[in-house]
Amino acid sequence: MSSGTIRTLIKDHGFGFIASNGGRDIFFHYSQLEGVNFNLLREGQPVNYKIGLGSKGFEAMYVKLAGKASHSMTRV
Secondary structure (H helix, E strand, C coil), X not given: CEXXXXXXXXXXXXXXXXXXXXXXXXXXXXXXECCCCHHHCCCCCEEEEEEEEECCEEEEEEEEECCCCCCCCCCC
16 A cells, blocks of 8 residues: 555545655545545545556545544444
């Protein structure tokens, strides 16, 4: 898995960008989050993710908060 931090969140559109440790910004969609609700994310939080090929190019997939065990969360 790769690691980085949440750089930007576009909450009204359900996506954001991760600042990778390699220096590039990586797109992610809320549907790729595991164990965390998109609305609870904050810029600067550390995350782990895998790089995959989405419909518009490379993007972050299987995004998890760093140091957190994965578990299901439901929206209230």
